[in-house]
Amino acid sequence: MASATAIVGVAYLLTGAGLLVLLREPLRRPDKPGSTGFALAVLGISLWPLSLGVNYFVAGFAPSMALWTVRLSAASVVSVGWFLVAAEVTGRLSLSRTVAATAVAYVLVELSLVVTNGTHGLVFGPATTLDGSIPVVAYGPWFWLQTALNYGLIAVGTGLLVAEWSRSSGLRRRQTAVLSVAVAPPVVANLATLFGPVPTVHDLTPFGLVGSGLLLSWALYRAEFLDIVPVARQVAMAEMQDAVVTLDDEDRVVDCNRAARAQFDIPPSYAGDPIGTYFPSLADAPATDGGETLADGDDSAADGGPSSPAVVTRTVDGDSHSYSVSVSPVVEAGRTVARVVVLRDITPIKRREQELTEREAELELLRQILSRVLRHNIRNKLTTIRGNADLLAEGATGDDAARVGRIVEASDELIALSEKAGTIEHLVDRPDETATYDLRVVAERVVARVRDRYPDASYVVSGSETCTVETASGVESAVECLVENAVEHNDASDPTVRVAVGCAPSGAEIRVSDDGPGISEHEREVIRRREETPLAHSSGIGLWIVSWVADRCEAELSFDVDETGSTVSLRFASEN
Structure with missing residues (x-):
């Protein structure tokens, strides 16, 4: 008989120790909704079989009743914890200081009544005895009131979970379903113990707790409870x-x-x-x-x-x-x-859209004034100045001839700048325009035009006799900017500009090389970083045009600068 009792005690102890494993997840994720209540519930269902198992190995009325008090408190802890799990998971209640204080007060009131039971007999009566080392309790009025309160908390919590299950889907539906069912085995076992349909002195509740432990394990590791906590749809909509x-x-x-x-x-x-x-x-x-x-x-x-x-x-x-x-x-x-x-x-967005629309209209008006009115007028005036300067140059000598030469040179630079501004306007106005180019023909036409303006330089066109690409417009303007830049900023005594055209299955390429001082690192960095500083210089405007055309054509723009000069390349992919 003693060995059988010991086996039962060991079984209870192993059950309690096994259930403690469920504390791992709520302790790892204390910030998840329901973690605190879940930890309390697990602690309660573990203390129940642990205290009962120890009870089988102690003797005496006082120690046995002390362990029975632990089980009584464990029942309250389980009920409070279960209610908090359901309330937090369904979004009906959050764990505030007030809620925590109320839960602690509930358990402390129960403990104080047990300690003072000798004066009032509300928890258990004088007829309480021992069957071996296990108390056979004559339950008092407070015990039944506390049992009703505990079952009320469990019923409300389970009701919240069932309601959430009925209106949820997917992962949340599985989680609430498992939690709703997990409470059933210990409740059935506890009711069987309290009301005696099974004739035994042993408490059957821990065996029901084993069933709960299995279901809660499934909830933790298969339904990912406390790992993935979906937000209740009604809470999400409300907030x-x-x-x-x-x-x-x-x-x-x-x-x-x-x-x-x-x-x-x-x-x-x-x-x-x-x-x-x-x-x-x-x-x-x-x-x-x-x-x-x-x-x-x-x-x-x-x-x-x-x-x-x-x-x-x-x-x-x-x-x-x-x-x-x-x-x-x-x-x-x-x-x-x-x-x-x-x-x-979307009122702020609409207001911002209106502001942007008004701003775009103002910028468009300004662009028309600058590009179509001022540029046109400036070019006409410069042409007049240039023509009169040529007439003065015919009869000028000495210092007067030098001054007139500077007027002619400045006029030419401003006219060239105006032409570049016209090229930029064309690129901006026709962002989707495409064209087909023979890069060899483009190179020869560009060199012919630049040679007329800078006849003292030498020009060489080499490479493929024909190389056709279909791409965005502006390629010829970009090549002209490169050739002109190579001549204009070349300080060699006999400047040479080479334009090479290459055509291969991988794509087409046009390279412009010079034997001048090379494009400075500052200007190249500015083009790469898309800063506006180069707009103050004619060469910078030309390089910006080249950069914009490369972007429009999805071409690769590269610079190779060494002590022999600069080479600027435009590479067009084969699909072009």
């Missing part, structure tokens, strides 16, 4: 900053979140009101069984998915506000039974 309104199939309001009520002054008695009561512009929107679009009558989604967002305006606190509207139909049995309308306040 959204966007206004969310649910309509039935007759466009009556059946639900709305806090943001909708606050932003649109919707009263608590909104249920059943037509949508037009609060959103007149939405009342006239078309409705179909496949999906709906409010406010502007766009075609709805053919597959019943969310419709395309529309924009409606509404006066809020005297100011006009714009809202993007998206509508998601709720489809059952092939027909729309409800619609979820989400309204997002």
